[in-house]
Amino acid sequence: MLRNGDRRGPSHRRRRIPWRRFxxxxxxxxxxxxxxxxxxxxxxxxxxxxxxxxxxxRGPVGWETYRDLDGLARSRTGEESLQFSSYDRTGGNDDxxxxxxxxxxxxxxxxxxxxxxxxxEISSIWFTREPLGDVTATGNIIIELDGRVVLDAPLVDxxxxxxxxxxxxxxxxxxxxxxxxxxxxxxxxxxxxxRVTVQxxxxxxxxxxxxxxxxxxxxxxxPGDPARDVLxxxxxxxxxDPKPAAPGSVPVRRDFDLAPGASTTVAExxxxxxxxxxxxxxPQVVASPQVVDDxxxxxxxxxxxxxxxxxxxxxxxxxxxxxxxxxANQVADVRVDxxxxxxxRSGAAAPGRWGVEIIEVPGTxxxxxxxxxxxxxxxxxxxxxxxxxxxxxxxxxGEWERTDVLDLGPSHPGEQAAHGYRxxxxxxxxxxxxxxxxxxxxxxxxxxxxxxxARLRISFDGRTTVDAPIGEFFGSGLGEHDVRSLMxxxxxxxDGWYTSWWPMPFRQGATVEIVNxxxxxxQGATVExxxxxxxVGPDTGYFHATHHHGRTVPGQDWxxxxxxxxxxxxGVTHSMRGLIPPNATAQTSQPLSDERPGALAQPRxxxxxxxxxxxxxFYVDGASEPAWHGTGTEDFYESGWYxxxxxxxxxxLIGNPSHEMANDGCQYDCTGTYRLLVNxxxxxxTALRAGIEHGPGNDEPxxxxxxxxxxxxFPAQRVPDPAPPAPESPIPPQAPSEPVPSGQVPPEQRPSEPVPSGQVPSEPVPSxxxxxxxxxxxxxQSGTAPTPGPGPQVPEDADRWMPEAIREQLGWRDR
Numbered sequence: 014m015l016r017n018g019d020r021r022g023p024s025h026r027r028r029r030i031p032w033r034r035f036x037x038x039x040x041x042x043x044x045x046x047x048x049x050x051x052x053x054x055x056x057x058x059x060x061x062x063x064x065x066x067x068x069x070x071r072g073p074v075g076w077e078t079y080r081d082l083d084g085l086a087r088s089r090t091g092e093e094s095l096q097f098s099s100y101d102r103t104g105g106n107d108d109x110x111x112x113x114x115x116x117x118x119x120x121x122x123x124x125x126x127x128x129x130x131x132x133x134e135i136s137s138i139w140f141t142r143e144p145l146g147d148v149t150a151t152g153n154i155i156i157e158l159d160g161r162v163v164l165d166a167p168l169v170d171x172x173x174x175x176x177x178x179x180x181x182x183x184x185x186x187x188x189x190x191x192x193x194x195x196x197x198x199x200x201x202x203x204x205x206x207x208r209v210t211v212q213x214x215x216x217x218x219x220x221x222x223x224x225x226x227x228x229x230x231x232x233x234x235x236p237g238d239p240a241r242d243v244l245x246x247x248x249x250x251x252x253x254d255p256k257p258a259a260p261g262s263v264p265v266r267r268d269f270d271l272a273p274g275a276s277t278t279v280a281e282x283x284x285x286x287x288x289x290x291x292x293x294x295x296p297q298v299v300a301s302p303q304v305v306d307d308x309x310x311x312x313x314x315x316x317x318x319x320x321x322x323x324x325x326x327x328x329x330x331x332x333x334x335x336x337x338x339x340x341a342n343q344v345a346d347v348r349v350d351x352x353x354x355x356x357x358r359s360g361a362a363a364p365g366r367w368g369v370e371i372i373e374v375p376g377t378x379x380x381x382x383x384x385x386x387x388x389x390x391x392x393x394x395x396x397x398x399x400x401x402x403x404x405x406x407x408x409x410x411g412e413w414e415r416t417d418v419l420d421l422g423p424s425h426p427g428e429q430a431a432h433g434y435r436x437x438x439x440x441x442x443x444x445x446x447x448x449x450x451x452x453x454x455x456x457x458x459x460x461x462x463x464x465x466x467a468r469l470r471i472s473f474d475g476r477t478t479v480d481a482p483i484g485e486f487f488g489s490g491l492g493e494h495d496v497r498s499l500m501x502x503x504x505x506x507x508d509g510w511y512t513s514w515w516p517m518p519f520r521q522g523a524t525v526e527i528v529n530x531x532x533x534x535x536q537g538a539t540v541e542x543x544x545x546x547x548x549v550g551p552d553t554g555y556f557h558a559t560h561h562h563g564r565t566v567p568g569q570d571w572x573x574x575x576x577x578x579x580x581x582x583x584g585v586t587h588s589m590r591g592l593i594p595p596n597a598t599a600q601t602s603q604p605l606s607d608e609r610p611g612a613l614a615q616p617r618x619x620x621x622x623x624x625x626x627x628x629x630x631f632y633v634d635g636a637s638e639p640a641w642h643g644t645g646t647e648d649f650y651e652s653g654w655y656x657x658x659x660x661x662x663x664x665x666l667i668g669n670p671s672h673e674m675a676n677d678g679c680q681y682d683c684t685g686t687y688r689l690l691v692n693x694x695x696x697x698x699t700a701l702r703a704g705i706e707h708g709p710g711n712d713e714p715x716x717x718x719x720x721x722x723x724x725x726x727f728p729a730q731r732v733p734d735p736a737p738p739a740p741e742s743p744i745p746p747q748a749p750s751e752p753v754p755s756g757q758v759p760p761e762q763r764p765s766e767p768v769p770s771g772q773v774p775s776e777p778v779p780s781x782x783x784x785x786x787x788x789x790x791x792x793x794q795s796g797t798a799p800t801p802g803p804g805p806q807v808p809e810d811a812d813r814w815m816p817e818a819i820r821e822q823l824g825w826r827d828r
Contacts, residue, residue: 070090071225071229072694074200074202074230074232075201076200076240076243079200079246079255079691080242082514083259083287085515085581085694085724086517086518086553087552088553088554092223092224092225092696093633094633094693095222095640096220096640097117097220097222098219099126099217100644109142109218115214120210122155124212125208126209126210126211128206128208128209129206129207129222130206131225132204132224132227132228133202133207133223134200134223135203135222136221136693137220140172140194140215141193141217141648141652142215142217145654146188146191146192146194148169148172149168152168152211153166154168154210154211155208155209156209157207157210158233159203159204160205160206168195168215171185172185172186172187173426174426177239178240179243181427182426183198183248183250184198185197185198187426187427190425190664191651192657193657194647194652196651196664198666199234202231203231203233219644219648223693247499247665249417250497252415253322253416254290256516263543263544265282266539267541268537269527269539269540270534270536270537270538271467271527271529271535273531273533276470278526279540280525280542281525282524282525284474284520284521284523284549286546287518288544289516289545290543291512291540292511292513294509294538294539295463295464295483296538297460298460298463298464299457300450300493300505301671302451303447304335305659305672306367306422307401307444308336308421309421309442311389312397313438315391315437316389316437317388317400317435317437318387319387319432319433320385320433321387321403321416321432322384322417323379323382323383323384323407323416325380325381327379327409327416329374329376329380329408330416331371331373331374331405332347332349332403332404333370333371333405333507334370334402335402335403336357336367336400337399337401337443337446338359338360338364338367339364340394340399341359341394342360342395344358344392344394345390345391345398350386351388352378354372357370357372357389358370359394365448367449367450379407399443402420404506405418406506415502417432420663422444424445445660457492458678459533462531462533463483464482464492464493466482466530466532467529468481468483469481469483469486469558470526470528471523471524472523472526473523474520474523478557478558480559483527484503485560485719486513486586487513488586488668489586489588489670494670494685495663498663498687499514499691500691501514518555519549525540554726554727555724557723558721559574559721559723560718561719561721562716563716565707565717567712569711570630570706571705574701575704576725577729578729579699579727579728580696580697580724581723581725582631582701584687584721585722586686586719588683589646589684590715591682591684591715592716593620593621593681594681595619595621624682624713625646626646627709627711628645628649628705629642629643629649630703630704630706631704632703633696633697635699635700651688656672659672667688669686671683671684672684
């Protein structure tokens with residue numbers, strides 16, 4: 014089906030009560046990993062003060078989640094990551110189409126979708142529904158924390174940023190920003206209870222939340238705090254380090270060539286220290302030629318203007334424009350801070366291709382500034398002047414570095430607003446244009462081989478914990494696609510770098526290597542590793558990037574990570590190569606890709622993206638039921654409707670930077686995604702098995718690869734016995750509380766006594782990679798329904814609950 018429909022697997026039969034029991038149990042805690050702490054470089058430090066101990070036990074809370082990114086490596090011994098969602102409890106396909114499982118219960122305010130008694134934090138909220146993610150019909154969202162309403166407003170206004178900071182892009186995003194979803198990434202801590210209610214049935218949703226053993230140091234979310242520093246930091250995603258500058262940082266750079274099968278050490282570092290930034294440049298690699306984008310055009314008397322970030326240390330900038338050259342002879346004047354710097358001149362028409370123009374601006378206009386205003390004015394054109402994207406590079410120390418990006422068009426309202434974009438005499442808008450750059454296919458093939466075959470390998474204190482393909486490590490496993498995320502980026506433009514900002518602490522030494530496992534010689538490459546001395550406490554884990562590649566296996570989830578010991582899972586880059594051929598047909602009793610002779614009594618056209626019909630399922634500390642159980646693959650990446658049928662997008666924590674169809678090395682249909690769990694990390698004490706299904710029956714064929722980002726290095730911890738079962742409704746019904754008036758702050762909460770913590774690290778052991786070594790899904794608990802056989806993509810009643818327009822786009826016909 015098209016959206017989160019058919020679902021198979023044992024966990025789909027679980028009841029909601031066990032989740033609530035875990036959430037309500039004050040003694041249930043999982044070991045996570047977070048911030049570098051002060052202390053002697055060697056040996057055990059003295060027990061920290063109470064407040065510090067509590068913070069370590071729990072990890073950063075509230076806005077500190079985004080401010081304290083240096084601390085991703087520190088242990089978090091007192092929290093748990095859980096999820097409510099609308100998945101079908103019977104194992105069927107109704108993950109939201111009928112809204113059957115979309116309400117925990119009804120209250121006087123509407124449909125309750127999440128509630129918890131105890132201390133914790135709402136970390137991530139996602140919705141989608143017809144039409145294509147527009148949540149207008151959901152009505153108001155009401156969030157109650159500690160018995161007081163902190164948010165009561167139309168959901169569509171919240172996710173569209175109309176309420177203003179802190180509910181502003183990219184902490185929120187609507188269906189245009191996310192290609193089909195609606196997200197809220199504002200962290201909302203609470204001391205005693207939380208409840209999330211929507212006025213009307215939301216259909217598809219998930220709510221991620223953290224639970225704490227007590228309220229030590231927790232202050233209830235204040236909707237009056239705009240957290241503008243956090244917004245500014247997140248809006249620079251993919252172009253600057255989100256962490257504060259580290260004192261004493263020293264870059265180590267190495268230029269090299271590397272033959273196939275060879276390896277080279279590019280940096281050897283001495284600790285205690287931490288790698289703060291790692292960059293790779295591969296000049297021989299060409300960008301993937303197909304790009305999906307949207308944009309605008311202005312006519313006579315019109316133009317556009319916007320703000321762009323630049324490096325104050327620049328001695329000049331260059332402004333890069335992407336445009337559609339099927340319109341000939343586009344000419345526009347360009348001014349920077351009111352000074353004329355040149356003209357855009359597109360030249361002759363070139364239909365089907367993307368055009369790129371560059372204007373270099375001297376430092377006399379831009380030096381010492383952190384922001385400039387660009388103004389474009391129409392001069393002449395065969396029809397109009399169009400614009401799809403602008404990049405700005407700053408020249409610092411003789412080198413060009415990307416310092417801002419503005420992606421334009423109807424699918425980027427939040428990004429436009431953040432840059433103050435305006436357009437006069439707009440005569441045209443394009444919601445989706447698929448174009449190509451004129452790149453030779455042999456160069457694309459060689460480039461993809463390097464990005465997939467050459468590996469980044471890093472060892473900390475004698476342990477190799479990073480071993481992943483260069484492309485996927487930085488965010489793209491399907492070639493050189495543009496990637497902008499909070500913790501890494503790929504700049505496919507001129508002089509572009511691949512950059513990682515994950516903090517990587519070590520105690521004694523670190524070795525960074527490049528291994529060329531491809532059959533293509535690497536020439537003229539550069540690696541730069543920036544590190545700084547720091548004190549590494551005993552509760553500091555090692556950064557890991559765990560790669561997994563292979564064919565999907567029927568009946569087995571694709572494992573992002575299967576690790577023992579203790580640590581914290583912080584996200585994944587995921588590359589999916591679907592193997593559903595275009596001439597495949599299916600009937601209701603077989604997977605959509607089934608081509609066996611005689612198996613197709615009722616043939617249907619193939620859905621080549623049916624592999625996206627799989628749920629994420631995260632099993633923590635050996636549990637037989639998942640702590641996270643989602644509603645679909647693009648839902649996990651907080652988009653919807655197959656990423657609005659192939660519309661790519663980038664946000665700080667979620668993105669779909671690539672979609673390829675039967676070209677550029679993709680046999681049928683291929684999708685590249687990422688999700689970073691910075692705000693909703695998954696801690697584990699003894700083990701974690703985090704994976705995702707492939708298709709509604711977990712049986713669609715594909716070649717998958719993934720690189721999981723996590724911190725580990727801690728011994729397995731004892732998991733406390735579960736608390737007694739909570740009542741079916743963990744928060745008793747109560748009259749709706751009064752909302753907090755706009756601009757006012759709820760009463761401050763007094764912190765309680767903190768919780769001490771601290772453990773000496775030892776290394777968790779991930780399982781061997783490859784689909785052949787994946788562990789089978791855990792057996793269902795007693796009392797749950799048995800696992801059904803492979804299920805259909807289209808249920809018998811699909812014609813009733815799936816809109817006709819969607820069925821037609823998939824090629825499905827009425828019965």
